[in-house]
Amino acid sequence: MKFLFIVQGEGRGHMTQAQVLRDVLEKQGHSIVAVILGSSNRRKAPSYFLEDFQCPIYRYPSPNFITDKANKSIKLGATIIENLKKSPRFIRSLKQMDEQIRFYQPDGIVNFYDILGGIYNFIYKPKAKFIAIGHQYLIYHPDFTFAKRGNVNRFLFKLNTKITCHHADIKIALSLWQSSKNSPDTKLKVWPPLVKKVIKNAQVNKGDFYLAYVVNPGYAQELIQSAKENPQSKIEAFWDNTGVRDGFKALPNLTFHQIDEKLFIEKMAACKGFLTTAGFESIGEAMFLGKPSLMVPVKGQYEQQCNALDAEKAGAGKANKTFDLGVLDKYMESAQQNQKGENFKAWQSSLEALALDMLNEIFYNKKEKVY
Numbered sequence: 001m002k003f004l005f006i007v008q009g010e011g012r013g014h015m016t017q018a019q020v021l022r023d024v025l026e027k028q029g030h031s032i033v034a035v036i037l038g039s040s041n042r043r044k045a046p047s048y049f050l051e052d053f054q055c056p057i058y059r060y061p062s063p064n065f066i067t068d069k070a071n072k073s074i075k076l077g078a079t080i081i082e083n084l085k086k087s088p089r090f091i092r093s094l095k096q097m098d099e100q101i102r103f104y105q106p107d108g109i110v111n112f113y114d115i116l117g118g119i120y121n122f123i124y125k126p127k128a129k130f131i132a133i134g135h136q137y138l139i140y141h142p143d144f145t146f147a148k149r150g151n152v153n154r155f156l157f158k159l160n161t162k163i164t165c166h167h168a169d170i171k172i173a174l175s176l177w178q179s180s181k182n183s184p185d186t187k188l189k190v191w192p193p194l195v196k197k198v199i200k201n202a203q204v205n206k207g208d209f210y211l212a213y214v215v216n217p218g219y220a221q222e223l224i225q226s227a228k229e230n231p232q233s234k235i236e237a238f239w240d241n242t243g244v245r246d247g248f249k250a251l252p253n254l255t256f257h258q259i260d261e262k263l264f265i266e267k268m269a270a271c272k273g274f275l276t277t278a279g280f281e282s283i284g285e286a287m288f289l290g291k292p293s294l295m296v297p298v299k300g301q302y303e304q305q306c307n308a309l310d311a312e313k314a315g316a317g318k319a320n321k322t323f324d325l326g327v328l329d330k331y332m333e334s335a336q337q338n339q340k341g342e343n344f345k346a347w348q349s350s351l352e353a354l355a356l357d358m359l360n361e362i363f364y365n366k367k368e369k370v371y
Contacts, residue, residue, distance in 0.1 A: 001363070002033045004106040004128070006097070006117035009038040010064050011215055012259075013281030014112040015049040017133065017174070020194035021110065022053070024355045031055075033104045036097055038062025038114045044240070048261040058100055060093035061086065062116050065301070075300065090116060098124050107363070111164060118164035125167075129362050132165035135193075135280040136303065137173035138310070140185045145309050153302035169362045176284060176314035178347050191354050192347045193284030200348070202269035204289050210325065211271035211291075212237035213264070213282055216298060219323075220256065223275070226323040227254035233325055235275070236267050273328050278304035278319065283311050287344060293317030294328040314344075 003025060008014045015037075022032050032055050037045060039059040050057060063083040083090075097120050101109065106128045111117035113134035121130045138144050139161060146154060165171050171188050179190065210233060212223055217239050227235050228251065235254045246258040257263060268274065274286040278297040286293050293316050297304035308319035318331045 001030045001107040001359075002104065003030060003108045003110055004033055004101060004104055005035045005110050005112065006114045006120075007035060007037050007112045008114040008117075009045055009059075009062065011279055012046060012049075013279055014114075014134065015046070016196060016281050017194040018110075018112050019049065019052055020196055021133070021355075023197065024352055027352065028356060028359075033106055034058065034100060036060060036100060036114075036117075038064075038116065044242070046259055046261070058096070060096055060116070061089050062093065062114060063090065094120050094123065101126055101128070111168070113161075113164050115160060115164050118166045118168075121168065122163075122166045129169045130167065131170050131172065131358075131362070132168040133172040133174070134161075134164070135174040135307070135310075136161045137165060137171045137188065138175050138190070139306075140171065140188050141173060141175075141179065141183045141190060142181055143177075143179045145306070145313065147302060147305035147309055150302050150305070153300075157302045157306075170358060172358065174280065174284075176280075176287060176311055176316055176344070178343070189354070189358055192344070192351060193281060193288075194351070195285055195288050195348060198265055199268075199285050199288060202265055202289060204269050206272050207270040209234040209236050209267075209271055210273045210275055210328075211235075211264075211267045212275040212323070213279075214239050214277060215279070216277065217241040219277065219296070219298075220250070222296070222323050224250050224254060226275075226325060227251045230325045236271070237275075238264050238267075273332060274317070275323050275328070278307040278311065280307050283307070283316050287311075287314065287316040288348065292328065292332050294323060294325075294331075295319045296321065296323055 005018050007018045034055050035053055035057045037057055037059045039045060039061060065079050093116055108129045108131055110131045110133060113136055173188060173190050174193050175190050212235055214220060220239060223235060223237055231253055233253060238257045238259055240259050248256045250256060269289055271291060274291045274293040276282055276293060276295060278295040283293050295308045295311060295317060297308050311317060312319055318327055320327050
């Protein structure tokens with residue numbers, strides 16, 4: 001069968017998920033005919049993604065977040081207003097998306113949490129089966145825990161999630177934990193994170209440094225402060241601040257690298273702990289490699305507050321308001337981070353069977369429990 005991917009371009013997680021699912025589908029004899037990638041002026045698509053697909057990649061403007069001047073906190077009001085101003089541009093994106101889908105005639109469309117992808121499915125009602133995938137769909141599971149504060153942000157998070165999967169034939173919720181409960185939503189499937197093969201094959205050891213990943217460069221100041229307070233601790237950090245040279249040494253014990261997938265994976269496999277905002281995919285990778293995480297949710301981003309709670313529940317690490325190395329050190333001294341690691345890896349091994357089960361159900365109306 002032929003599949004077309006629609007991928008949200010905000011952050012690296014959704015792109016990583018698209019790469020892994022492509023490998024799973026191609027191994028089962030299917031093909032990816034095209035990728036539609038949401039883009040913005042705020043964030044550049046990484047070359048490792050653009051160069052990894054053999055099929056055409058089409059880039060269209062898509063809604064994205066607006067941050068404060070420090071490039072640290074999400075400004076909710078400005079985000080809504082700015083995206084409303086750009087609505088004519090997004091309407092053109094939908095029309096171009098329809099042209100590509102009509103041209104390629106895919107059997108299935110996989111939407112990686114792109115809001116225009118959900119709007120497209122609602123308005124244009126394509127003949128192809130529509131599959132929505134992302135950790136955000138875990139909100140439809142009875143075991144999911146919402147962050148307590150921010151009723152408006154919670155409402156908007158739920159609304160955005162609903163739009164991205166509107167009229168989907170199936171929703172795949174990616175999760176750090178496996179539940180014994182079934183969701184009342186019969187279209188919801190729970191899968192483990194889509195971890196890359198290169199992560200699974202990485203040679204793991206415990207080095208003498210912490211690895212940090214901060215997509216928002218504004219959090220660099222917090223890392224610098226943490227490094228100053230802990231001069232005996234070495235931090236290797238990755239960011240996407242292209243205005244600063246690669247390998248910039250902010251302090252004797254703090255180095256900033258540009259985004260480089262190969263180097264990042266090498267560092268993650270060798271670090272003793274992971275410092276990050278609460279993005280889902282990188283936490284899942286760290287958990288697979290047995291690296292405990294200290295998570296500082298991006299201010300104003302309700303989804304990341306939920307991610308941090310979910311990761312704590314899974315035993316992936318500890319959430320905190322700042323990059324306080326003492327908090328992570330104390331966590332690592334306990335046995336908490338190892339309690340569910342082996343079960344997590346075993347669940348990962350069922351990914352291909354879960355994918356086959358999903359395809360059988362939506363294309364052939366066959367329901368089988370294969371894991």
